[in-house]
Amino acid sequence: MASNADPIAFRNALGSFATGVTIVTTRDAAGQDCGLTANSFNSVSLDPPMVLWSLARNSMSMDAFRNADHFAVHILAADQEPLSNGFAKRGADKFAGLTLERGAGDVPLLAGCAARFQCRTAYQYEGGDHVIFVGEVIAFDHDDRAPLLFHGGRYALAARRAAALTASDAADAEAPGRFGEDFLGYLLGRAHFQLYARMQTSLAEHGLDATGHFALSILGIQDGRTAQEIADMIGFTGARLTDDHSRSLTERGIVRRDEPDGRLWLTDAGRRTLIELAAAAKAAEEDALGAFDDNETALLKHLLKHVIRHTDPGLPDPWASDRGAD
Ligand SMILES: Cc1cc2nc3c(=O)[nH]c(=O)nc-3n(C[C@H](O)[C@H](O)[C@H](O)COP(=O)(O)O)c2cc1C
Incomplete structure (x- = not known):
């Protein structure tokens, strides 16, 4: 004391x-x-x-x-x-x-x-x-x-306490060696996949898979990047951007490829696609956050950003130019 x-x-x-x-x-x-x-x-x-x-x-x-x-x-x-x-x-x-x-x-x-x-x-x-x-x-x-x-x-x-812990939460807390519902990787992963599953219909309507969507999103932040630069940015998700992906995006008129430097640019159709996908993503987000008030939403995002910063092995930052790093 x-x-x-x-x-x-x-x-x-x-x-x-x-x-x-x-x-x-x-x-x-x-x-x-x-x-x-x-x-x-x-x-x-x-x-x-x-x-x-x-x-x-x-x-x-x-x-x-x-x-x-x-x-x-x-x-x-x-x-x-x-x-x-x-x-x-x-x-x-x-x-x-x-x-x-x-x-x-x-x-x-x-x-x-x-x-x-x-x-x-x-x-x-x-x-x-x-x-x-x-x-x-x-x-x-x-x-x-x-x-x-x-x-x-x-x-x-301030965050309001969630409803009482479930019995399995309590069991997880007592059994640290057991892989359970309380494991952060499981919680983040499951939340991500459930949220992303809500996007699948919109992606399918645009003939896109997750990799194509990631690539398009990166170009939406800033276009004029090469396929290799995009591949480097999305590689951490496990997505592999292949030549087939790039070709499919250009053949469908979503992306224009400049020669000889191979830089990719969004077309007007590509921008429209992105806007539609962003609306679907926003709807999925609003649905997921329906249980939270504005303060809890801000807190959740704040804590997730903290986890991302704390575990970042030094990935390229797609928003670097927005932040004035260029
Ligand atoms: C979160 C927080 C709480 C504070 N609470 C008090 C307090 O209760 N009483 C107090 O005299 N100073 C408190 N302070 C310090 C004063 O705000 C600080 O000393 C301020 O410079 C005083 O200004 P003044 O000297 O111009 O009056 C607090 C500061 C912070 C950041």
Whole structure:
């Protein structure tokens, strides 16, 4: 057990408590807007409605909050991480470029938040190296936006827990040597094949197999590539782009081949085919993600990108030119 005297260990232990993230704003005696990012926010009382938060004594905003009759607490939404970072910068001009409304006591109100509480300063308490502010809520509003979270010193996103674990999930967790439903490769693979199976009818309608579709998709990101460049990009899937594939794409007028460099270009018909396939892919995606809300969808994609980055052996990046690497 770490001793109380170890402030870093204490801070780390406190970080186990997952919180939301707020920005607290007020207006100082000179009429200047002030504010900072704070996760020390908590509810206190329902009747009367009261909330609290605490401010570090060394904050440049201390005098402003000490003397303010009113303040506003903004619960940040999942997409407001940049705003949170901006208001966590000491003494910066944090309000530059922001669209503001005015609340009770003329305090600045920020837009796009999950919830906002306008407060009258009710009490101030000494709290070690912080001052605790208790506010009586005199007005509030909220929106159905996913919240930004903070846990273990990092931002996080909320995901609702799925329904209770199935019996087989529990058995898998207990039997690590057994190949079971919990194996990541199985989960990713099965999800991929089930999703892709939904595309088969559209592919068949266009006379394409998976390899032809991959090749076309690569050309859709950027055409003018050679068959070899495309083969290198899709090789990791196990797909082998043969001369027959390239010939079939050109014979059906989907792709035009330039001589003598052998570069492949999408024709108008090829672009139309891609648009139709993209619509089918989007429909399959929407169907698959039907069980998730927007925040969970963003979280799922975020985690999958993380897995892809973490396991990438150095594959060529089809989007490299979009990212300005060319
Ligand atoms: C997620 C997060 C939560 C924070 N929570 C608090 C808090 O509850 N109280 C506090 O005084 N500072 C907190 N801070 C730090 C302040 O936002 C930071 O020190 C800011 O620079 C203070 O600005 P000021 O000195 O201009 O007032 C937090 C920072 C982050 C990123």
